[in-house]
Structures are given as structure tokens and as C-alpha cells.
Amino acid sequence: MPTIVLHHYWRSSCSHRVRIALELKGVAYEKVAVNLLTGQQNTVEFVRLSPRGYVPCLEVDGERFVESVAILELLEELFPTPALYPTSPRERAHMRALVETINAGIQPLQNLNVIARLSDEQAVRTQWVRHYVERGLTAFDALLGTRSGLFSWGDTPSVADALLVPQMHAARRFGADLSRLERLVTIDARARTLASFARAEPEAQPEAVQ
Numbered sequence: 500m501p502t503i504v505l506h507h508y509w510r511s512s513c514s515h516r517v518r519i520a521l522e523l524k525g526v527a528y529e530k531v532a533v534n535l536l537t538g539q540q541n542t543v544e545f546v547r548l549s550p551r552g553y554v555p556c557l558e559v560d561g562e563r564f565v566e567s568v569a570i571l572e573l574l575e576e577l578f579p580t581p582a583l584y585p586t587s588p589r590e591r592a593h594m595r596a597l598v599e600t601i602n603a604g605i606q607p608l609q610n611l612n613v614i615a616r617l618s619d620e621q622a623v624r625t626q627w628v629r630h631y632v633e634r635g636l637t638a639f640d641a642l643l644g645t646r647s648g649l650f651s652w653g654d655t656p657s658v659a660d661a662l663l664v665p666q667m668h669a670a671r672r673f674g675a676d677l678s679r680l681e682r683l684v685t686i687d688a689r690a691r692t693l694a695s696f697a698r699a700e701p702e703a704q705p706e707a708v709q
């Protein structure tokens with residue numbers, strides 16, 4: 500078993516994704532908290548680990564990996580069971596589209612340094628984030644089509660759920676309107692009843708500020 504260290508922030512959705520995958524796969528790992536609110540991500544020490552000054556950063560036997568989706572794919576290859584990606588090329592492409600709808604289509608627009616540049620006013624930031632969260636999650640729901648599994652893609656958790664659950668957490672935090680996204684609300688609530696998702700929750704991290 501390699502030695503795994505996750506540099507993360509409790510409320511970062513990208514960090515949350517990686518914690519979910521590690522927990523689902525039952526991988527033992529150590530966590531190092533990086534406080535984004537005090538700017539620890541921009542210190543010389545941290546930028547040496549993660550050049551963009553972003554969490555998460557995963558160390559595997561001392562080798563550093565950044566970008567949560569690349570990390571999720573690495574974990575899938577290092578620890579194939581339980582599988583979080585489907586096996587057929589077409590299914591995998593659908594799964595990646597769900598992943599990117601959140602990873603590329605929503606999260607960059609709600610990122611701390613992005614909304615800080617947008618405005619000093621919290622109300623302006625919140626309106627901006629809600630808009631992109633609601634549009635992106637509506638697209639995610641549409642991409643699920645007529646699927647009716649227990650989770651986003653079938654009856655077992657997948658990488659789509661590792662993206663969805665953190666994004667739903669952020670959606671609630673910013674007060675996004677989820678009233679038309681009942682299916683996503685149900686999937687998210689169901690996932691969070693599982694012990695692996697519960698251990699990965701932001702509020703379950705010891706440094707979480709309530």
C-alpha cells in the first residue's frame with residue numbers, strides 16, 4: 500500500500516471530491532489541512548507542492564499530484580475496486596461529461612480567488628455563484644436523461660457522485676435554488692447516508708469551523 504497524504508481544505512469542493520474517492524475505495528491516507536481563508540495556499544511552501552496555489556494536492560509515496568479529476572483517475576487506476584468509472588468507452592464518455600459539467604462548468608466560477616476579483620460585495624458574489632450553480636446543475640440533471648438509479652449513474656456510487664455531492668454542498672452554502680432539481684437532491688441525500696461519504700463531509704473534518 501503506498502503512503503498517501505492529502506493536502507486539503509475542509510470546505511473546498513475539489514478536496515471533498517478526493518476525500519470521497521479515497522473513502523469509497525477504503526484507502527488509508529493522512530490529511531494535512533491548508534487554510535484557504537488565511538492564504539496558506541499562496542505560501543512559498545505550499546506553492547512548491549501545488550504551483551497554482553490550489554488544493555487538493557495528493558502525495559503518493561512523496562510524488563505530488565494536483566487537479567482533482569486527474570487525482571480521481573489516478574486513484575481509479577491504483578485502486579480499481581470498487582470501480583468508480585464504467586468500463587465501456589461510451590459510458591465513460593458520458594461519465595466524463597458529467598464530471599466536466601461540474602469541474603469545468605461550475606467550480607472555477609465559484610472559486611474563492613475568482614469571486615474575490617468579481618466584487619467586494621458578498622451579495623454580488625452570491626448572485627453570481629447561484630447563477631452558475633443553478634445552470635450547471637440543471638445541465639447535469641438533463642444529462643442524466645431518464646436514468647432512475649439510486650445514484651447518478653446506476654445503483655452504486657460513481658465518480659459522478661464524487662463531483663455531485665460536493666457541488667450540492669456548495670449549492671446549499673450559496674443558497675442556490677434546488678427546487679427544480681429533486682432528483683439531484685435525492686441522490687445527494689442518499690449518498691450522504693453512506694459512511695464513506697459521511698467521513699468525507701466538510702463538517703466531519705476536525706478543522707471545520709461551524
Ligand SMILES: N[C@@H](CCC(=O)N[C@@H](CS)C(=O)NCC(=O)O)C(=O)O
Binds near residue numbers: 568
Ligand atoms: N481544477 C482544480 C481546481 C482546484 C481549486 O480550484 N481549488 C480551490 C478550492 S476548491 C482552491 O484551492 N482555491 C484557492 C483560491 O481560490 O485561492 C481541481 O479540480 O483540483
